[in-house]
Amino acid sequence: MAQPRISAYLPPDIDPTKAPLAFGRRALPKLNEELQSPELLTQQRALMALCDLVHDPEKVYQAIALGFLNNLKTLLVHHDQTVRQKTTEVLSIVALHSIGRKGLIQSGVISALTGLLDDPVDICRKNTHRIFDMMAKLPEGAGGILQAGLISPLILKLKTELDEIQELILDTLSNCLRVEVSEALAAGAVTVLKEKLSHPSTAIRSKAAWVLLEISSHAEGKIAVCKEGVIPVLVSLLEDIQPEVQVNATGALMFAAVTPQGRSSAMGAEAIPPLLKLVAEETSKARLNAIKTLTLLAELPEGRQTLLDHRDTFQRCLDDPSEAVQRAAQIAITVIEWKP
Amino acid sequence: MVPTMVPIRAPELDVPYSFCSQPRSLHPRPKYREQANAAETEKGPRRYGNIMIDPRVVRGNALSLRLLPESTQPSTPEVKKQKKAQKKLQARKLTQEQIRPGTPEPVEGREHVHVQTELYLEEISDRIIEVDGECQTDEFLDRPPTPLFIPAKTGKDVATQIEEGELFDFDIEVKPILEVLIGKTVEQALLEVMEEEELAQLWSHQRAFAELRNAEFAELQRLEEQDRRIREEKERRRLEHLEKLRKQKETAEKVAARAFAQRYLADLIPSVFNNLHDRGFFYDPIERDIETEFLPWLMSEVEETLQKKVLGRMMLDSLIRMVVEKRLDEFSRPPPSDQTAAPVEEPGATDAAPQVSGEADAADQPVAEE
Numbered sequence: 001m002a003q004p005r006i007s008a009y010l011p012p013d014i015d016p017t018k019a020p021l022a023f024g025r026r027a028l029p030k031l032n033e034e035l036q037s038p039e040l041l042t043q044q045r046a047l048m049a050l051c052d053l054v055h056d057p058e059k060v061y062q063a064i065a066l067g068f069l070n071n072l073k074t075l076l077v078h079h080d081q082t083v084r085q086k087t088t089e090v091l092s093i094v095a096l097h098s099i100g101r102k103g104l105i106q107s108g109v110i111s112a113l114t115g116l117l118d119d120p121v122d123i124c125r126k127n128t129h130r131i132f133d134m135m136a137k138l139p140e141g142a143g144g145i146l147q148a149g150l151i152s153p154l155i156l157k158l159k160t161e162l163d164e165i166q167e168l169i170l171d172t173l174s175n176c177l178r179v180e181v182s183e184a185l186a187a188g189a190v191t192v193l194k195e196k197l198s199h200p201s202t203a204i205r206s207k208a209a210w211v212l213l214e215i216s217s218h219a220e221g222k223i224a225v226c227k228e229g230v231i232p233v234l235v236s237l238l239e240d241i242q243p244e245v246q247v248n249a250t251g252a253l254m255f256a257a258v259t260p261q262g263r264s265s266a267m268g269a270e271a272i273p274p275l276l277k278l279v280a281e282e283t284s285k286a287r288l289n290a291i292k293t294l295t296l297l298a299e300l301p302e303g304r305q306t307l308l309d310h311r312d313t314f315q316r317c318l319d320d321p322s323e324a325v326q327r328a329a330q331i332a333i334t335v336i337e338w339k340p
Numbered sequence: 341m342v343p344t345m346v347p348i349r350a351p352e353l354d355v356p357y358s359f360c361s362q363p364r365s366l367h368p369r370p371k372y373r374e375q376a377n378a379a380e381t382e383k384g385p386r387r388y389g390n391i392m393i394d395p396r397v398v399r400g401n402a403l404s405l406r407l408l409p410e411s412t413q414p415s416t417p418e419v420k421k422q423k424k425a426q427k428k429l430q431a432r433k434l435t436q437e438q439i440r441p442g443t444p445e446p447v448e449g450r451e452h453v454h455v456q457t458e459l460y461l462e463e464i465s466d467r468i469i470e471v472d473g474e475c476q477t478d479e480f481l482d483r484p485p486t487p488l489f490i491p492a493k494t495g496k497d498v499a500t501q502i503e504e505g506e507l508f509d510f511d512i513e514v515k516p517i518l519e520v521l522i523g524k525t526v527e528q529a530l531l532e533v534m535e536e537e538e539l540a541q542l543w544s545h546q547r548a549f550a551e552l553r554n555a556e557f558a559e560l561q562r563l564e565e566q567d568r569r570i571r572e573e574k575e576r577r578r579l580e581h582l583e584k585l586r587k588q589k590e591t592a593e594k595v596a597a598r599a600f601a602q603r604y605l606a607d608l609i610p611s612v613f614n615n616l617h618d619r620g621f622f623y624d625p626i627e628r629d630i631e632t633e634f635l636p637w638l639m640s641e642v643e644e645t646l647q648k649k650v651l652g653r654m655m656l657d658s659l660i661r662m663v664v665e666k667r668l669d670e671f672s673r674p675p676p677s678d679q680t681a682a683p684v685e686e687p688g689a690t691d692a693a694p695q696v697s698g699e700a701d702a703a704d705q706p707v708a709e710e
Contacts, residue, residue: 217557251554258561260569288551292558299566324552331559 018052019045027053028062035071040080047075047086054093054100063094064103073112081121088116088127095134104131105140111148117157125161129168136175145176152187159192163201170196170207174214181218189215190228197233202242209237209248216255216262225252226261231269238274243285246278250289257296266297272306280313282320291317291328298335307336369394 010016019042022030031053034046050068053059063069075087091109094100104110109131116128132150135141145151154169161169177184193215196208212230215221225231234256237249253271256262271293278290291314297303314336317329368389391397446452456462616622 213554217554217561247551251551251558254554254558255561258558258565260565285551288555289558292555292562296558296562299562324555328555328559 015048017045018048021049021053025062028059028066028068032066032068032071035068035075040083043075043078044080044082044086047083047090050090051086051093054090057097057099060094060097060100064099069094069103069107069109073107073109076112076116081124084116084119085121085123085127088113088124088131092127092130092134095131101135101138101141104135105138105144110135110141110144110150114148114150114153117153122162122165126165126168129165129172132172133168133175136172139179142176142179145172146180146183149183151176151183151189155184155187155189155192158196163204166196167203167207170204170211174207174211177211177214177221178217181215181221184215185220185224190221190224190230194228194230194233197230197237202245205237205240206242206244206248209234209245209252213248213252213255216252222256222259222262225256226259226265229265231256231262231265231271235266235269235271235274238271238278246284247286247289250275250278250286250293254289254293254296257293263297263300263303266293267300267302272297272303276310276313279317287317287320288322288325288328291325291332295328295332295335298332304336304338311336365389366391366394366396369396 014020019031019034021027031046031050034042035050037043037046050063054063072087072091075083078084078087091104091113095104113128113131116124119125119128132145132154136145151173154173158166158169158173173184173189177189190212193208193212196204197212199205199208212225212234216225231253234249234253237245238253240246240249253266253275257266257271275290275294275297278284278286279294281287284290294303294307298307311333314329314333317332318326320326320329365388368387443452456464613622
């Protein structure tokens, strides 16, 4: 029952770890000032409050207009781990918004985050990689990451980091390597990825195969992939249980088999039977990629001979609901029946 | 610090009570020192201070020894010295009183003993028998809460009771409130779920697009590769063809050249041989020998012989000339009978050889030329 006496307890929904928010428009400027205060507790409380506010896109817009990102950049190198962790969390949520991503690129936060790759705290590193992942999905972001020279450190980190962080790194790499691949090849990416192809975790295997796909879509990547002998490993992955892994492995093979050396090594690794199995499955997601790979392999005379017997498999693909599969099957049949 | 003792003096009965300082009522204590000096000089109407509020008056427990400070002004060193001298005097007086003996010294072998002679013995001791008595109030208790003031009852008692269902029907009234609450919650939840779904859809859409793009890209690369191969193949074949043509041309030229050369040189050997033969490279050694040695020798011999003959003839010519000249000389004198002898001589001379005349002419000519 309501009483006129003032209670000694605080109201039930006040969180003592967060800074109290000012009303309306004043909330963010006040938080900005609190972030710059010399006292540690004030900074931590302001960061906790900020974390909750940046889920709202309007607040993100206001924050960037107020110049929050510069303050957050200076806080990234703070000695206290809570401050660093919360700052990276705030930045990762900001990166989820498109305005936030643009603001991050403009204020050059990416290069400031380079130092956090070696942070002793796990969560800071994970948030840092989340930020990189979201930034890499934008073309300008991927360009920014390439310019900051982050590819070689990321590839080095692949060898030593935790599994979850490895997944994030692989996602980042796959988006960045779509643009340019020379730096990664110089850092020996193909060798590292070859090891990851035999990792016990499904997600890492499929993502590693995706990165290899992106690498081998470039010419120098194809050469490197053939040289390192990744193709037999990819062929063995074709028989993997998980469909994700199958799709990505088939895609990587598809790109690698464009070059003649790739084609001959794929034939040597006896890629045709598993690929035919994948094509025959009606619901396989890897159908499109498998058909394309078989098309490539059919350009070799031995391949053509083998595939002439399996023409009916392709005929059945013509009934697939997806238009792309139908087209690919058509092209495959044309190539198989081509006579010189 | 030892508290200063109040000096004990024997009361002087016949002297009237005298004070150290005459009692007087004090002026009110001034706040500031400058004011104090001013108050002393001014002899205006004397205002007496209220001793109840004078801070200089000792208040409180009268039995506790709380001494006034000696003076309100700070004691100067001279005043302190005077006080110390006074105290010393007092102390010396005390000790001197104690040292003065009351009774003479005891005789040898005897001892004086203090004895009480009163009726009742009294225990004398320096120390006063003290008994400590304590008195202590109880601990202060918190002021107990004021008891509720319940004023006396006045007025009439009236009661009223709201039965269920009279004021409002809870179920009906709560509906809109509940609707709003649950509606908002569900709406929020739906929004979040929709957002997540949208995100998932976007991801899958992007993924599908990426796959299609990759497939198309691979197709593009395959066609590019094919095109490149075909172009390369064409280029190679073209080059091969050119090479073949070139070689063919070269071969034809070579054949033609060979045929021509063959023909040209077909009679090379005979002509060479002929030339050589003509130049005299192929010689019969005996013939050569004969030609190179024998014939010159023969010719030289012949020449020699001819020269001899010529010499002979010349000699003969000169002889004849001499003879003829002599005869001419001889016969110039005589008559012309000699002239018939001379022509007879000349045909005789010409009989020797027709060459002789020729040679005579020849000899005449060189002689004439000389």
